[in-house]
Amino acid sequence: MAATPADASSSSSEAVVGGEKSNKMITLISSDGESFEATEEAAKMSVTIKHMIEDGCADDGIPLPNVPAKILSMVIEYCNKHAADADDTNKHVADPADADEDDDNNNNNASAGEKEDLKSFDASLVAVDQATLFDIILAANFLSIKGLLDLACQKVADDIKDKSVEEVREIFKIENDFTKEEEEAVRKENAWAFNE
Amino acid sequence: LVNTSALSNCKALPPWHQEGNVGRRGAAAMAGAEEDEVAPPAPHPVDPQQPMGQGPAAKRSRSEHHHGAGDAPSFRMEDLPVDVQAVIMSLLPLKEAVRTSIVSTSWRMLWTFRCNLSFKGPRYLHENDTKIQQAKCIETVNCVIQQHSRIGINKFSIRCGLFEEDSVHLDRWIRFAASSKAKIIHLDLRFKDVFEEVNHLHLEALLDAQGSSFLRSLFLGGVVIKPHSAICGFTILRRLVLQSVTISGDFTGFLANCAALEDLEMIECSGLTNLIIPQQLDKLQHLLIDGMEVEMVEFYAADLSHFEYKGQVVPIVHHGCSKLKKATIMFSGKKGLAKAFTAVPSILPVKILNVRSVALSKYSQLQKLPTRPDGMFMHLRHMTCRIIVHSRPQEANYDIEVLQLAYCLDAAPQLETLQLNMFYVSSSGVSSAEVVGMRRHDHLKAVFMSGFRCYKAQIKLACCILGNASVLEKLTIEPRITGTRYLGDNTDLHKILPGVCEWAQLTSERFAMDASSAQQGEGSLQHHH
Numbered sequence: 085m086a087a088t089p090a091d092a093s094s095s096s097s098e099a100v101v102g103g104e105k106s107n108k109m110i111t112l113i114s115s116d117g118e119s120f121e122a123t124e125e126a127a128k129m130s131v132t133i134k135h136m137i138e139d140g141c142a143d144d145g146i147p148l149p150n151v152p153a154k155i156l157s158m159v160i161e162y163c164n165k166h167a168a169d170a171d172d173t174n175k176h177v178a179d180p181a182d183a184d185e186d187d188d189n190n191n192n193n194a195s196a197g198e199k200e201d202l203k204s205f206d207a208s209l210v211a212v213d214q215a216t217l218f219d220i221i222l223a224a225n226f227l228s229i230k231g232l233l234d235l236a237c238q239k240v241a242d243d244i245k246d247k248s249v250e251e252v253r254e255i256f257k258i259e260n261d262f263t264k265e266e267e268e269a270v271r272k273e274n275a276w277a278f279n280e
Numbered sequence: 281l282v283n284t285s286a287l288s289n290c291k292a293l294p295p296w297h298q299e300g301n302v303g304r305r306g307a308a309a310m311a312g313a314e315e316d317e318v319a320p321p322a323p324h325p326v327d328p329q330q331p332m333g334q335g336p337a338a339k340r341s342r343s344e345h346h347h348g349a350g351d352a353p354s355f356r357m358e359d360l361p362v363d364v365q366a367v368i369m370s371l372l373p374l375k376e377a378v379r380t381s382i383v384s385t386s387w388r389m390l391w392t393f394r395c396n397l398s399f400k401g402p403r404y405l406h407e408n409d410t411k412i413q414q415a416k417c418i419e420t421v422n423c424v425i426q427q428h429s430r431i432g433i434n435k436f437s438i439r440c441g442l443f444e445e446d447s448v449h450l451d452r453w454i455r456f457a458a459s460s461k462a463k464i465i466h467l468d469l470r471f472k473d474v475f476e477e478v479n480h481l482h483l484e485a486l487l488d489a490q491g492s493s494f495l496r497s498l499f500l501g502g503v504v505i506k507p508h509s510a511i512c513g514f515t516i517l518r519r520l521v522l523q524s525v526t527i528s529g530d531f532t533g534f535l536a537n538c539a540a541l542e543d544l545e546m547i548e549c550s551g552l553t554n555l556i557i558p559q560q561l562d563k564l565q566h567l568l569i570d571g572m573e574v575e576m577v578e579f580y581a582a583d584l585s586h587f588e589y590k591g592q593v594v595p596i597v598h599h600g601c602s603k604l605k606k607a608t609i610m611f612s613g614k615k616g617l618a619k620a621f622t623a624v625p626s627i628l629p630v631k632i633l634n635v636r637s638v639a640l641s642k643y644s645q646l647q648k649l650p651t652r653p654d655g656m657f658m659h660l661r662h663m664t665c666r667i668i669v670h671s672r673p674q675e676a677n678y679d680i681e682v683l684q685l686a687y688c689l690d691a692a693p694q695l696e697t698l699q700l701n702m703f704y705v706s707s708s709g710v711s712s713a714e715v716v717g718m719r720r721h722d723h724l725k726a727v728f729m730s731g732f733r734c735y736k737a738q739i740k741l742a743c744c745i746l747g748n749a750s751v752l753e754k755l756t757i758e759p760r761i762t763g764t765r766y767l768g769d770n771t772d773l774h775k776i777l778p779g780v781c782e783w784a785q786l787t788s789e790r791f792a793m794d795a796s797s798a799q800q801g802e803g804s805l806q807h808h809h
Contacts, residue, residue, distance in 0.1 A: 214355035215355065217355065218355045218356065218360075221360060221364060222360070225360075225361055225364055233364070233367075234367075237364065237367045237368045237371060238371055240355075240368050240371075241368050241371035241372050244368075244372055244376065244380060245372055245373075245376055246376075249379065249382050249383055252380070252383050253383055253384070255355075256355040256357065256383075257355065258357075258383055258384045258386075258387070259384065260383070260384055261384050261385050261386075262382070262384065262385060266385070267382060270381050270382050270388060271382065273423070273427065274378050274379075274381060274423060274424075274427070275423070276375075276416070276419060276420045276423055277375045277378035277379050278379065278382075
């Protein structure tokens with residue numbers, strides 16, 4: 085289910101009473117006033133939102149003043165994709181036998197393809213410019229979505245890894261504000277890391 | 281002009297407490313230092329000894345520039361919440377994280393909040409550049425711990441052989457670990473090719489000034505410890521692993537104070553005559569004893585779920601009611617299998633059993649096992665068995681241990697799956713053709729045998745199972761040697777394969793089953809419904 089900006093005026097919560105999983109839609113409102121809809125299941129991937137739902141504050145839509153629309157739609161996309169996966173994982177029954185040898189677990193063949201799918205989805209989600217990545221991190225942190233936060237932080241780490249100092253400065257658009265003496269001092273303090 | 285010693289004593293910058301705080305990491309922030317255990321840091325941008333060229337004024341105007349929409353620098357690492365910064369730093373290798381200190385002044389201290397610190401040095405004494413590598417490792421550790429903020433450390437790990445004269449460094453590292461409230465400490469100071477431990481480690485030094493500890497998990501390797509019952513600060517320790525540790529003093533008394541312990545592993549430790557696990561450890565779930573030269577093992581551990589023992593056959597006394605679900609028994613010496621099934625009564629209730637046996641002596645005889653209910657494994661569902669076989673040329677019955685398994689199956693009437701990994705290190709003897717029988721087995725469904733190369737004893741065992749397991753669905757034979765640390769010889773597989781497949785075909789016809797061979801030579805006989 086893709087996130088669609090809904091009319092702020094139309095409220096579309098359909099509570100399914102008595103079902104196992106509620107198909108209730110939650111309305112999330114970005115900082116710039118746009119409304120987005122997500123299933124309750126997807127929305128609950130955010131611990132912050134989960135608590136608000138459980139505390140009954142979600143009925144008129146949840147305002148998220150820290151999260152702009154562009155970012156919110158990406159966050160919801162992530163949650164939709166991963167909520168489905170989390171569900172499948174829970175359904176997989178663990179093999180009671182000791183599995184310290186590498187025996188073929190045929191149960192995993194079906195989800196191996198799905199895992200690849202998720203991986204490439206994740207990769208493309210964070211293949212964005214630095215400003216957007218920064219905002220994703222802030223949003224994921226504020227909303228307490230561990231998977232997304234880890235994903236975005238890993239992307240930042242990957243952008244730093246194996247790059248020279250100059251390259252890092254360029255990627256993150258940072259000015260070198262060290263004096264020559266300061267830089268010397270830092271290099272000396274951690275000589276072991278710079279000697280190569 | 282810069283006072284380097286002042287800078288290197290700078291313990292920490294105050295962490296941001298507000299999320300999304302887009303303030304400035306400048307002098308103002310530092311004045312708000314709240315950590316009382318940290319000395320007020322020398323505020324480096326306004327250090328009067330610094331040249332004023334790139335002074336605070338310049339810095340402040342640049343950070344104001346950050347807030348302008350549109351042309352602002354796009355990734356303001358310094359504006360991220362500090363715990364997110366720590367996460368990012370922890371995702372980089374330590375060396376790279378430290379190198380980010382040179383990117384800009386705002387990045388300088390980021391790495392010092394990294395939550396995991398791991399160091400590796402040489403593990404073997406008798407290698408060419410051991411001394412040099414080791415000195416490097418020590419220097420690195422000292423350098424890093426001097427600069428680190430001591431805040432938020434999750435794991436502190438050093439794997440490096442240490443000499444006796446390096447004890448001053450060890451003391452320093454222990455002090456750091458204790459004061460940083462690390463949750464996980466891993467100190468493996470063994471030289472793997474040296475057998476005497478020389479590094480004395482004082483357990484009390486791991487406690488902080490108040491005598492308590494934040495440690496959840498502790499691994500010690502290659503040290504000498506003197507525990508005693510007055511050390512009572514490890515109240516939240518959940519996991520304790522000791523490898524190649526020399527223990528003197530009152531180990532049992534010390535353990536009694538670690539009441540939160542869930543996992544205790546002791547590998548090749550010396551100094552103990554008896555290993556007694558006191559009853560205070562009522563949360564213990566996993567106990568592993570490997571290669572200990574003790575005369576007796578005694579434990580209470582009412583909640584124990586997984587027990588592992590590798591070593592000589594010794595009395596293993598387990599008091600109290602057993603919630604044991606899983607056991608691993610690897611007795612050294614003769615008749616390992618039979619002993620595993622008879623010598624440790626407390627493992628009878630398990631659901632899962634791993635055993636290993638080394639078939640050494642031709643004087644082994646088959647041993648029938650008790651078949652009264654209180655001597656059998658009435659709850660055992662899954663068993664993994666490794667048999668390593670040695671032989672001398674012309675030696676008869678050298679692999680009789682393989683046949684012993686048939687009698688073991690009699691003692692496990694509820695068994696559903698059996699995985700048997702056989703490794704014939706040498707096969708120059710005469711494979712056993714002993715007569716072996718088995719009672720009818722009404723639960724065994726799936727059997728897997730690796731290292732199956734149509735030795736007489738293997739064929740006998742397989743046919744015995746096929747003939748007596750009334751609900752057997754699948755018997756899989758795999759000529760390759762799997763499931764063992766030893767590097768088996770799988771090179772002549774192509775010669776063996778046709779014979780194995782042929783045997784599988786014939787046998788399946790004989791027992792009215794379907795035979796199928798997978799690509800890599802694994803064959804399986806499946807019951808045709």
